[in-house]
Amino acid sequence: MARGIQTEAFRLSDEVAEALAAGRPVVALESTIISHGLPRPRNLEAAREFEAILRDAGVTPATIAVLDGVPRIGLDDDGVRRIAEEDMTKASVRDLPILSAKGASGATTVAATAYLAGRAGVRVFATGGLGGVHRGASDTFDESADLSALALSGVTVVSAGVKSVLDIPATLERLETLSVPVVGYRTTDFPSFWLSTSGYTIDWSVDDTDEIARVMRGQDLLGHGQGIVVANPLPADQQWDPEEHDRVLATAFAAADAAGVSGKAVTPFLLGFIVEESGGRSLEVNLDIARNNVRLAGGIARSWSALNS
Numbered sequence: 188m189a190r191g192i193q194t195e196a197f198r199l200s201d202e203v204a205e206a207l208a209a210g211r212p213v214v215a216l217e218s219t220i221i222s223h224g225l226p227r228p229r230n231l232e233a234a235r236e237f238e239a240i241l242r243d244a245g246v247t248p249a250t251i252a253v254l255d256g257v258p259r260i261g262l263d264d265d266g267v268r269r270i271a272e273e274d275m276t277k278a279s280v281r282d283l284p285i286l287s288a289k290g291a292s293g294a295t296t297v298a299a300t301a302y303l304a305g306r307a308g309v310r311v312f313a314t315g316g317l318g319g320v321h322r323g324a325s326d327t328f329d330e331s332a333d334l335s336a337l338a339l340s341g342v343t344v345v346s347a348g349v350k351s352v353l354d355i356p357a358t359l360e361r362l363e364t365l366s367v368p369v370v371g372y373r374t375t376d377f378p379s380f381w382l383s384t385s386g387y388t389i390d391w392s393v394d395d396t397d398e399i400a401r402v403m404r405g406q407d408l409l410g411h412g413q414g415i416v417v418a419n420p421l422p423a424d425q426q427w428d429p430e431e432h433d434r435v436l437a438t439a440f441a442a443a444d445a446a447g448v449s450g451k452a453v454t455p456f457l458l459g460f461i462v463e464e465s466g467g468r469s470l471e472v473n474l475d476i477a478r479n480n481v482r483l484a485g486g487i488a489r490s491w492s493a494l495n496s
């Protein structure tokens with residue numbers, strides 16, 4: 188297992204480097220959800236809260252972002268403030284060398300975060316919802332690089348499935364093609380982010396975090412470099428009201444069409460529109476989802492650390 192690798196390509200915070208070197212639990216957190224996925228000023232509170240949930244559980248948070256051209260694995264207070272308050276670009280894997288050359292900053296998507304975490308030896312990552320195949324992708328070819336990056340990075344990503352704004356069955360098919368294991372946490376119902384189910388089932392459910400750590404070990408022993416998706420639904424009594432969800436999403440698609448949004452702007456546009464249109468209710472559910480995933484990721488990191496010590 189890579190432990191605390193430091194290269195010229197990225198910089199680990201001291202805290203993360205020490206935790207990795209000692210085999211202590213570490214969880215990666217993405218920054219696009221902070222910069223582009225959540226409105227200000229709640230996003231700064233959220234970024235701090237996600238880190239605090241991990242610290243309270245004895246886990247070192249590694250929020251990942253590119254600051255002034257340098258990919259950072261673990262941010263200090265000022266770094267966390269910057270991803271929440273500065274207008275920085277949404278950075279996928281392909282943007283990393285360009286930001287480096289320009290000395291520019293970027294908030295990393297799931298793709299770029301998973302890629303950097305994997306390179307640095309951080310094996311567990313919490314996000315809200317993974318990107319995937321967009322609706323209409325057979326015409327637009329719009330499939331998030333989150334899927335291909337996961338197939339290249341041996342990182343376990345905890346996610347409430349994929350957002351119902353995406354084509355869920357197509358996303359599950361792509362994950363199968365890319366040989367990325369997908370397990371449900373105590374369920375075989377694949378969640379659809381704001382809703383606890385999607386109507387699509389997956390083959391496998393896992394019972395506890397120790398079992399997930401054993402799946403990770405099995406993957407390593409096989410020399411299989413792919414990441415793992417842990418689908419973690421919100422408890423049904425915390426999900427968004429399905430009727431309101433369906434109504435707001437229909438309006439959001441119509442608005443995106445009318446505004447002619449495409450490419451990497453689609454996800455931030457839809458998320459922002461949905462928060463507005465739902466009077467902030469989607470935001471509260473979004474935050475609950477992320478907290479729930481951060482907690483589970485912390486548990487997985489602890490199990491992984493215990494299994495390897």
Ligand code: PSU
Pocket residue numbers: 217219220221223224225295296297298314315316317318319330331332333450451452453454458473
């Ligand atoms: N999930 C959220 N909020 C977000 C995103 C996902 O709950 O903001 C972001 C993630 O950073 C993800 C990105 O990697 O959206 C996917 O964008 P695209 O579809 O353009 O690849």
Ligand code: MN
Pocket residue numbers: 329330331332450451
């Ligand atoms: Mn896209």
